[in-house]
Amino acid sequence: MNTNKKLNMTMLCDFYELTMGNGYFKAGYKDRITHFDLFFRSVPDKGGYAIAAGLEQVIEYIQDLHFEPEDIEYLRSRKMFDEGFLDYLANFKFTGDIFAVPEGTPVFPNEPILTVRAPAIQSQLLETYLLLTINHQSLIATKANRIVRAARGRTVLEFGSRRAQGSSGAIDGARAAFIGGCKGTACTISDQLYGVPAGGTMAHAWVQTFDTQYDAFRAYCEIYPDNPVLLVDTYNTLKSGVPDAIRAFNDVLKPRGLTKCGIRLDSGDMAYLTRQARQMLDEAGWTECKITVSNSLDEIIIQDLLIQGAQIDAFGVGERLITARSEPVFGGVYKLVAYEDDEGNVVPKIKLSENVSKITTPQYKRVYRLFGNETGKAIGDWLCTYDEDVKSNCNPDGSLTIFDPDATWKKKTINNFTAKELQKPIFVGGRLVYDMPSLEEIQQYCADQMETMWDEVKRFDNPHNYYVDLSQKLWDIKYDLLTHNK
Amino acid sequence: MNTNKKLNMTMLCDFYELTMGNGYFKAGYKDRITHFDLFFRSVPDKGGYAIAAGLEQVIEYIQDLHFEPEDIEYLRSRKMFDEGFLDYLANFKFTGDIFAVPEGTPVFPNEPILTVRAPAIQSQLLETYLLLTINHQSLIATKANRIVRAARGRTVLEFGSRRAQGSSGAIDGARAAFIGGCKGTACTISDQLYGVPAGGTMAHAWVQTFDTQYDAFRAYCEIYPDNPVLLVDTYNTLKSGVPDAIRAFNDVLKPRGLTKCGIRLDSGDMAYLTRQARQMLDEAGWTECKITVSNSLDEIIIQDLLIQGAQIDAFGVGERLITARSEPVFGGVYKLVAYEDDEGNVVPKIKLSENVSKITTPQYKRVYRLFGNETGKAIGDWLCTYDEDVKSNCNPDGSLTIFDPDATWKKKTINNFTAKELQKPIFVGGRLVYDMPSLEEIQQYCADQMETMWDEVKRFDNPHNYYVDLSQKLWDIKYDLLTHNK
Known part of the structure; x- marks a missing residue:
């Protein structure tokens, strides 16, 4: 516009x-x-x-x-x-x-x-x-309310601005999603304008811009030590993503006695990957680390993931919420x-x-x-x-x-x-x-x-x-x- | 917004x-x-x-x-x-x-x-x-281009503002629909801002506001004699809508030697109704009267209607275009x-x-x-x-x-x-x-x-x-x- x-x-x-x-x-x-x-x-x-x-x-x-x-x-x-x-x-x-x-x-x-x-x-x-x-x-x-109910008390965040149908689709969509029960949005201007809490940490580009994934994670933890949420699927979630995240948490947060942190997964099978990631984090002592997932979620997928025992604390829901894709x-x-x-x-x-x-x-x-x-x-x-x-x-x-x-x-x-x-x-x-x-x-x-x-x-x-x-x-x-x- | x-x-x-x-x-x-x-x-x-x-x-x-x-x-x-x-x-x-x-x-x-x-x-x-x-x-x-191709040379107009996902969904959507091949839009501001030709004639409320349907049609023809397009499905398309339209054309346009006019249908089976309406109009001498249809159209329905011999000159396409409903x-x-x-x-x-x-x-x-x-x-x-x-x-x-x-x-x-x-x-x-x-x-x-x-x-x-x-x-x-x- x-x-x-x-x-x-x-x-x-x-x-x-x-x-x-x-x-x-x-x-x-x-x-x-x-x-x-x-x-x-x-x-x-x-x-x-x-x-x-x-x-x-x-x-x-x-x-x-x-x-x-x-x-x-x-x-x-x-x-x-x-x-x-x-x-x-x-x-x-x-x-x-x-x-x-x-x-x-x-x-x-x-x-x-x-x-x-x-x-x-x-x-x-x-x-x-x-x-x-x-x-x-x-x-x-209406769509947000369905999705929030499927999440059964877990946090649902609106992440869909980039796929919204125009700027007001994004801005007002984030407001409506909040009314339906979402806890926040990725859309900055919706926070500034309406007070819908906006948040977000990193895209794959952050990880790619550094020479190694560990460097990217470490730098992020140093800049935002209070609650860094690291995106772990740029290369390979379980082989390098979660291990590099744990290493960065160990190297930066642990010495300061900080325990609040998170990881985000944006691809792959969320039921399997989150169970594995939860186990790796727990074994490394990061039991308070929250797991956020995104990637074409809606109320049906969320309901299924939870039935399948996925270990998820928060859902970032994008295109299927901001466009109400199914209808x-x-x-x-x-x-x-x-x-x-x-x-x-x-x-x-x-x-x-x-x-x-x-x-x-x-x-x-x-x-x-x-x-x-x-x-x-x-x-x-x-x-x-x-x-x-x-x-x-x-x-x-x-x-x-x-x-x-x-x-x-x-x-x-x-x-x-x-x-x-x-x-x-x-x-x-x-x-x-x-x-x-x-x-x-x-x-x-x-x-x-x-x-x-x-x-x-x-x-x-x-x-x-x-x-x-x-x-x-x-x-x-x-x-x-x-x-x-x- | x-x-x-x-x-x-x-x-x-x-x-x-x-x-x-x-x-x-x-x-x-x-x-x-x-x-x-x-x-x-x-x-x-x-x-x-x-x-x-x-x-x-x-x-x-x-x-x-x-x-x-x-x-x-x-x-x-x-x-x-x-x-x-x-x-x-x-x-x-x-x-x-x-x-x-x-x-x-x-x-x-x-x-x-x-x-x-x-x-x-x-x-x-x-x-x-x-x-x-x-x-x-x-x-x-992309959606507009599909719909326009389905219409095989007939006019396609974008009518979807009211179902758009926010104001920019309507305003910029009309622009994009024009790029894809639509001839115009119902959205006034898209004309003013971008030069997408905006047009439109009447809603059911026009017909209801007058004491009778004929009064509503007659008044419209008198105010817009150059190319009145009358909405004929408020009560009953074939029993009263088309007959009242023909009567209004006869009473207002004919004495002035005007022949450019149209009717619009917004409900019912478009294949059957448009064939019947075309015959009624032709028999009454209104062979130049154009038939526009609207009502949940998309490329698949338009393709089918034309295969079934529907008599349609222009399609007004709303929600299924402006939201790209199917995807x-x-x-x-x-x-x-x-x-x-x-x-x-x-x-x-x-x-x-x-x-x-x-x-x-x-x-x-x-x-x-x-x-x-x-x-x-x-x-x-x-x-x-x-x-x-x-x-x-x-x-x-x-x-x-x-x-x-x-x-x-x-x-x-x-x-x-x-x-x-x-x-x-x-x-x-x-x-x-x-x-x-x-x-x-x-x-x-x-x-x-x-x-x-x-x-x-x-x-x-x-x-x-x-x-x-x-x-x-x-x-x-x-x-x-x-x-x-x-």
Whole structure:
């Protein structure tokens, strides 16, 4: 990306947001209040849950929304926009409302993780940047959370900048990976910008630049005696790498009474090599030496390595995390669900489709998560219209009867539960009303919320299908539009 | 990514580039001249070729390399860097040489697409940004080229911003897709910044915002009568979408004698629906109406749709292009291949590995492409050491005997050929010496160079393995280091 100037992200929009904006302007729909839901249709990797992320960058974007004179000039040069519309853009700012689930929340298909209520031109303009930001960071946070769970308490570090899809893929990817549970990153600027702890020691080039591997290791231990991590696979891990590392530790650290150190392996069979290396280190008295591995890791390989007794303290995960290689798309969409007519009535709108999965749930909504009071675990999520709530839907005994919107005859009555609204107000009338938590708080919140999920939902293969149910009223509106739309 | 300030991409480096830099500084290797090759090991999607891209952004990055006072302050706060090193960074600029293949060149595994010759700290610092930029854009240019070839002359447009992995994934991805052969993008800022033609007309929300679909279509035709493209699948493509579009064309365009228009389908079976829609449009006299389709397209689906007789004029390709979904990683690496000793001798260096595919080819090299004079087609690529060339390797009759480095007994003597060096000087002594071609020129160059590739190399499945051979001298150096390294 252009490194020599600050880009105006307001211009990172699909061109059709502008042709539509100009169209709303000319057709007299400029001030029509529209409601858009941002939601996704399926969890990547056939997983049971996703982790919402990216809201902080959405907030920064909304606060910075504006058109520079050069942007207006570019648009004018396209010779298709009304001068009145260009004037409108020159004075553009966001005046609407945004509600969203906090970053780090486990989220599920077909529930709004972000909702915009704003005049048509405004809500439309946001589409591309909101989607790309939430899609990208939720993709990486979700993948990171899977990988961290596979590591069962061992440290996972994000090492993928060099394979990221562009600079923001690296920078924001490291942030999202931290939310998902990674302990740190290799990406320096993500530390400087977001406080994601950045670390790293040496590449193969360090070893090659010296006349011998031992010289390279010795020099590194002398410069960084506090916790040198030596890369041992440049020539031969077991024949020379680990022995040279032990020799350097013995020669430099031992005389000073230092015991904190590590080795890193970046190739070969990690189950075999780490077991051998652990034995060699232990026999040489370096029992505190940590073993880090890298090399095309993901949650499946990590799970297998641990089953096979690999001796690993930390995982450096690169391309398969930073690109979510196994499924690199988070399919969030942004759909009109209602508008307000001239009398201020909220009119629900649906989008039908030849593909059933692409049919939307109309109407301005509330999103609840229902927790069992005895277990503390989440029972499911429940959506209702903006003008009702859980209480108004409860049976006289305080229980709530919910049903599966895909199989409406499947009903369940739940008792002794607590309902919490998932979306928080972020902007009201264009004004930021949300206190952003720190990145550490978001990471902790994510870990805490994952504790409320049953293990069945967290399985890598064939997880339990978490409930996202609709209120009767919401279902009736959807069914009515499904059967009566033109 | 932070939208409120310009980020310093110099800080987009793996942290170990800095720990190594500080180490070189303290170990007295600051001025050791190192040679690094940037190359990749396999083509994504098991394809036969890749398209190099991203050089222009590498050039901008190199020209902007510097550390701001706040960057130095951040590094000092890490309490591990020598003050002398921080002073060095405060005055940092690139003084080395860079050679690279031009953007748009078809490239192959295990040949250097970019080479850096610079003092160790400098060449090391570049690693992350060079890799992420070349990896990302080459990934997308390669994928785009596959998709464009599948479309057999029909227009392919890049529509993926909303699913891109971060803002630069969208912005630079649109640029790379254009290099690969896409005709345009939906991403407005990529047009403004790079001149990738941006276009787009309407989303489903446009149709939903009006009281009826016909009202929405009619309004759009009135505002954009020159070439309205109407999205026809919001409710039902054949029952109401195409009929409402025809009615709007009849009511608005016909009276004005306008015939240029289009429809877009975004769901359903594209083979069936486009054949039906084409027939309906033709019967209504709208034979010039173009049909665009979108919805999870890639080269395989496009190839199949055309075999099945789909009636499509243009493809809008989204997530599967902008993330290269089927294989979202371009595995470029950056490896030390030589350094210069105190007498200025170039000392070749190898990196061995337990994984044979990770063994590098040492030495500062030249890269040639050999073209048959009669066919104009590329025979293969040929690498030699920096101090030899094709001529010095030719047989007395002017022929050249080449051999497969993985199977050295497989030899071939070629006659009547022209050898062209692939890498061009980009920076010499830190000074830019390369005239960047325009983006249109790069796109044309890519198309021309693809014409020099045999069809066998371009197959999607099981393509011919293009030759990347080594000179005898280069092979001897590699073999010697393979057998004698410590």
